[in-house]
Each structure stands twice: as C-alpha cells, then as structure tokens.
Amino acid sequence: MTSESAWARTPIQPQSVDAPLSRSAVFLTLTLSGHPDAAARARSVLGDLGGLVRAVGFRDLGAHLSCVAAIGSEVWDAVTGLPRPVQLHPFPAVVGPAHTAPSTPGDLFFHIRAERDDFCFELERLILDKLGNAVQVADETVGFRYFDSRDLLGFVDGTENPTGSGMREWALVADGDPDHAGGSYVVVQKYLHDLAAWNALSTETQEKIIGRTKADNVELDDLPRKSHKDLATIVDDDGVEHDILRDNMPFGRPGAGEFGTYFIGYSKDVWVTERMISAMFLGDPPGSYDRILDVSHAVTGATFFAPSNDVLESFGD
Template sequence: MSRRVPIESQSVDAPLTSSATFLVLTINDQPNSVSTVRSTLASVADLTKNVAIRDLNASFACTAGIGSNVWDRVTGLPRPAELHPFKEIKGSKHTAVSTPGDLFFHIRSERRDLNFEFERQLLDMLGTSVSVADETVGFRYFDVRDLLGFVDGTANPVGPAVDNAVLIAEEDAGATGGSYVVVQKYVHDLQAWRTLSTEQQEAVIGRTKLDNVELDDAPDGQQQSHKSLATIEDADGNELEILRDNMPFGSPGEGVFGTYFIGYSRRLWVVEKMMERMFVGEPEGMHDRILDFSMATTGSVFFVPSATTLAGLEEG
C-alpha cells in the first residue's frame, strides 16, 4: 500500500517585506531550454535555502509561477482548471494589456542584497534558456503606502482566511496546494494626481488618506470608488478575497512612479472580474477613476504549483 505524500505549498503567504523583485521570463526556443527550466524550477527550494541562510531574520522567500503557454511542455502535468493567458480587457477609455510571460519569480526579503543574490544565482542556472521580459524592483514606502499616498493592501485576508482565499483544494485535485497569480505594472501620472484635492483623491480610492478609514459605497448606478470596484462577492453577498503583495517602484530621476500589482487567488475568475469592473466599469462606462492617473503597462497570469509539485519536476 503506497503512502500518500503530503502537499506543501509555496510561500505565497510570506510576510510583506521591505524589498521585492518581480521577475518575468520567457523561454527561448533552443535545444535543452525546457529541460534546463524544469531542472531549475525543481531546485528553487534548495536555492532559496542557500540564500536565506545568510540572514535568518530577513524573511527571505521566493515563489515561482508557470505560464499557460509553457505549462504542458515544462510540467507534463494536467492543466489547472482555470489556467490561461492573461485576457486583455478593453474598456471605453482604458485597457488592461496582455504581455508575454512564461515564468514568474516573486523574490522578497528585508534585504535588497539577498534578493539580488538569489536572482543572480537563478539566472546563472537558467542561462541562455530564458530571456528577461520584465524585471521590477519594489520597495516598501513608509507605512505600506503606494506612491499615490494611500495605504495599500488593507483588504487582504489574515490568519486562517489566507489559505481559503489563496490555495486550491478539493475543487481541482491535480492543482491542490497551488494558486493563481496575476501581475500588472501600473505607471502613475503623479503630476495630474496632485491636481486633485485630498477629498477628491479619497473619493477615487474609497478610503481616507491620513487614517485609512473606509468610505461608504456610492449608491447603485453611480460612480464607484476603486475600493468598491475591486470588491467581488459571491451570490450570497460574501466577499471573495485575494492576497495582494503590491509594492511601489520607480525612479525620480527618470520620472517613473508606479505600483506593481500582484494578486494571489484560489479562483482566477475573481481577479478577472475585478479587472473587468475596473476597466469596463460597473455600471458599464463608469470605469475605475484611478485608471485616469495609473496606466497598466503589463499583464500576465501564472500558476504557482505546490512546492511538492515543483520539486518533483526533476523526476518528470
């Protein structure tokens, strides 16, 4: 009688840190690329330990995701039920663009140098099998605020609610312990944003700026705030949560100011519905006003398999 191997998830629920690197890669079409990628993915846990041991207080963690277009070739496993490429969402004024991405690495810790070292070793292992589609370095800004000046991530689940919101269970047996992750880069027009009064900014966001108090929703049929449009409920009125690990990024010298959106979810459709409400509007035509000041420049979907699945790729 065979013994059932317990499923261990990747560190999708790792604590928010002061520094993070978001790395999106594409796999090159050359001999041995897929085998190199598979071997590297199977070694992520060992590589993580190798870097984390240098400072056990730095909360170092890395999660790895695999895109829809390469899932079959890289894993040889059944596809997660909802896995597909990021769907472009085109509203009357703004578009959630879809951009290439085969692999995703969310690297985070309290020390930028540890993130740097992990990325260096990771890319050394991958070599010419991949190309970098996007590399973004994020940082914590004051008391977990974005560069628009508001606290970000308030609606995140906490405690036991995290696993229920993020990790797939019996509904998709082959993907148990895994999670979908959606990433987007938003670039802000801070000059235009600063022309708004604090009260106008608060109406856009749906929270007070100083003390982060939630404002009431607008009546049905009227313009909704970002907070309201980004809230998804089931048929019984229960909120379906996702886990956001958003971080600011940018360079004042280059005039670049942005937010890297990253949302982990047990249900990909929840994030997609959120995007639809933001870009198309609810009701249609009343898009999220934050988009008048923040433009999405990337958009990709990945599946984060369990750590058990990831480690087993070497044997596949």
C-alpha cells in the same frame, strides 16, 4: 476552503504565497527562448529552487528570504508534463471605454521577497545564471515598502487582504482541482502613475476615487460613483464576497520620472481576480470605470500558476 480542504488533509506543502509583506521584492517575468533545451532547463531550475533559496538565505535567517515560482499556460505542458490546472489560461486583455488592461508575454514568473535588498538581488542573479540562454527577461521590477505600506499615490495599500487562516483559504487551490491542491493562480500587472496629474487633484477628490481617507485609511461610504475600493470588491450571484491575496509593492526611479505600483494577486479561483480587473476597466455599471486609471496606466498583464512546493521539488527528481 476550510481546515478540511484537500491541501489541509494531506501533507502537501504550498509555496510561500502567504509570506508577510517584505521590505524588498523582485518581480521577474521571463519567456522561454528558442533554445531546444529551454523547457528542460526551466524544469531543472524550478526543481532546484529550494536549494538556491537556502544557499542565499542561510546567511541571515532574519532576512526571511522567500521565492514563489509560477508557470504560464503556453509552456505548462512542455515544462511540467503534468495535467493543466483547470482555470489556467493566458491573461485576457480588457478594453474599456477609456483604458485598456493589456495582455503581455510571460512563461515563468518569480516573486522574490526579503527584508534585505541584497538577498533579493543575489537570489535573482543565481536564478538567471542557472537558466542562462533558456530564457529572456520580459520584465524585471524591483519593489520596496513605502512608509506604512502606502503606495506612491499616498494611500495605504492591501487593507482588505485576508488575514490568518483566510490567507490560505482564499489563495490556495483545494477541492475544486485536487490534482493541483496547494497551488495558486497568480495574476500580475505593472502600473505606471502620472504623479503630477494625481497631485494636482484635491485630497477630497483623491479620497473619493480611492474610497478611503488618505491620512487614517478609513472607508468612505455612499459615494456618488463606485470607488476603487468598491470596484475591487467581488460578490457573486449568491451574495458571497470573494477575496484574493495581494502583495502589491511600489517601485520607481525618480531620475527617470518612473513611479508605479506592481499588482500581484494570488487566488484559488482566477476568475475572481479577472472579474476585479474587468470591473475596474469596464466599470460597474458599464462605463463607470475606476477613475484611478486616469492617472495609473497598466503596461503589463500576465497569468501564471504556482504549483505546490512538492510539485516543484519533484521536477528535480
């Protein structure tokens, strides 16, 4: 996508998929209930989402509250009444030689970000209150920034994210599906870490698995087996490298022994994220899976489409 893309040539307003990494976040996955008005209620709340964000966010503009809302394929027709995005489909489970990326339920998804925990909390509370018995919570994960943007494994996360105009270039749908220009495919996975097993490894072994040095985040090359970094780099048959926009965040409850990373990838082409996940779990070459999976277990997997802000606002008309 360039400055001449469909979303750039028109006054289409995307959602805030390219908001900067925040101190706090809530990742909320919901399923529609059997209530007869569930789809209509969801549509109404999505149409009023901007008002809810403003109702909370005006109290401290420096908190930079934002929210991206996305819709799953199974309820797209009922909730939106719009043509389906061309690449929207359920998350495809990946069964590898040693580990599995499961596909789990999800009809609506909200990615809430702010510099203050209480703003995330309050917006989530209002959204759930408005949705009421139209939904059930499938997963609720509260993330936080950890030191200098590190994950709980101790490595800097998100280093290869596109920057500047590249953030929208790789994250927003354009000419390939003009009916949904300004939208973005959203893939989420929740990973739980075995920190005891990870910390039992030497720093040198950890660095070979990740593909970067731990202290200063420098890339490692010419490793005997593809690292996490290498497997997450997608190059097509023409030699073109494709990016996605990640906004991963650590989460955890030490008292419950829970430590993890919430993966979220925004992309204009969902196949890029899917190929990345397949490479991790199946291996490239086949069998040489991502060794980070030996200590990091995927427990959810879902795909959504985040339409443009213009589309969301039209639901309230």
